[in-house]
Amino acid sequence: MRVLVDVNHPAHAHFFKNIITSLRERGDDVVVTSRDKDCTLELLDSFGEKHLMLSKAQTGLFGLLKELIFRDWRLYKVVRRYRPDVMIAIGGTFITHTGVLSGTPSIVFYDTENASLQNRITYPFATKIYVPRCYQGWLPKGKGDRYPGYHELSYLQRPYFEPNLDIALACGLKRDVPNVLIRMVSWQANHDIGEKGWNTDLLDALLEELKDNNVIITSEAPLPSRYEKYRYRGHFQDIHHLLAFCRLYVGESATMASEAAVLGVPSVYCAETGRGYTDEQETRYKLVNNVRSLNKNELLSAVRDVLGVPEKEFRARAEEMLSGMVDMPKFVISKIEEVVSSNSKK
Structure with missing residues (x-):
């Protein structure tokens, strides 16, 4: 098969890494197209993945619309050149x-329900759409x-990932105190339109609450200078090794809350909008605590x-959760085969 994989976000690079590897090991041809957003290109490069960068991520409704038209045209030219049997993307x-x-x-x-505008201009044109059962x-x-599953299984599920303590220590983990990872986001994605994130008062209150812990902050946007001592200093591709050994994750990123759950690390996801997968990870597995407001008292x-x-207790809950999930890379490849086979019979 010839498969085109379109990677538009750092999380997508992680998601498709093992899928691409498995496809190539089978003898399938894979071409990767990319989008310059956050550390997406750097991640692909760190994986040794050759890719065609088609656009730089824009912000705001007008910027995203302009990028959509430009990138659609560039991707069309790539498809005309490589003639893939199927295209896949998040x-x-x-x-x-x-x-x-x-x-x-x-x-x-x-897996993102609140990307309502994006979904309205996407889903009607797709051949197939696969979502978690909790969507x-x-x-x-x-x-x-x-x-039954989550995107994060594709790169954090055994045997695809094994936490490395030495890497975690190099990323800022400390042995003698509990470690807490905080994640801040930029709120500039298409599914973030109209939303807002944390302010410094909220972050200050959280840091005071966690003063007896080793706190590390990773942020999509630049941090004010007074938070410099907390800044994550490891390589971007190594952050999951750090997360796996943390006592707690707190942040604005639903993806990282789910990553923590898969790794058996409890999380507090604090944002004004939720996700079906973090809801399930709270109600069904008690691995995530969803805070639906930016109120510091509720967060603390x-x-x-x-x-x-x-x-x-959280490690045991994670084991129970994972026991009923799909092997994500194998699941994705099986669905690719189904679509290609069905199309070849037309």
Whole structure:
């Protein structure tokens, strides 16, 4: 098979890494297209992955619309040149439009319900859409299927990932105190339009609460200078080794909250909008505590609640959760095969 993989975000680079490797080991041809957003290109480079950069991420509704038109056209030219049997992506806006224009099947994997505008201009044009069973958003009839799992399994599930303590220590982990990772986001993605994030008062209150812990902050946006001592200083591709040995994750990133859950690390996800997967990880597995407001008292209360539970309890909960999940890379490849086979019979 010839497979085009469109990578638009750092999390997508992680998601597709093992899938791309498995496809190539089978003898399939893979071409990767990329988008210059945050550390996406650096991650792909660190994986040794050759890729065609088609656009630089824009911000705001007008900027995103301009990028959409420009990138759709550039991707169409790549498809005309490489003639893939199928295109795959997370979110999938670019591949679905190009798929209609070129007659190439497109497969979308997604888990973000509140990206309502993106989904409205994407889902109707997709060949197939695969979402976690906990997905709470709209799916077009006859195109969507659900599975037991999360995107983060693709790169953090055994045997695809094994935490390395030496790497974690090099990234700032300390042996003698509990470690807490805080994640700040930039709120500039298409699914963030109209939303806002943490302010410094909220972060200051959290840091005071966690003063007896080793706190490390990773942020998409530059941090004010007074937080410099907390800044994550490891390589961007190594952060999951650090996360795996933390006592707690707190942050604005739903993706990292889910990553923590998969690794057996409890998390407090604090944002005004939620996700189906973090809801399931809270109600079904009690690995995530969702705080739906930017109120510091609610956030601090959630942090205290989590730290009051023995660490080993969260590891046991994670094992229970993972026992019922799909092997994500194998699942994705099976769906690629199904779509390509179905299209070849037409």
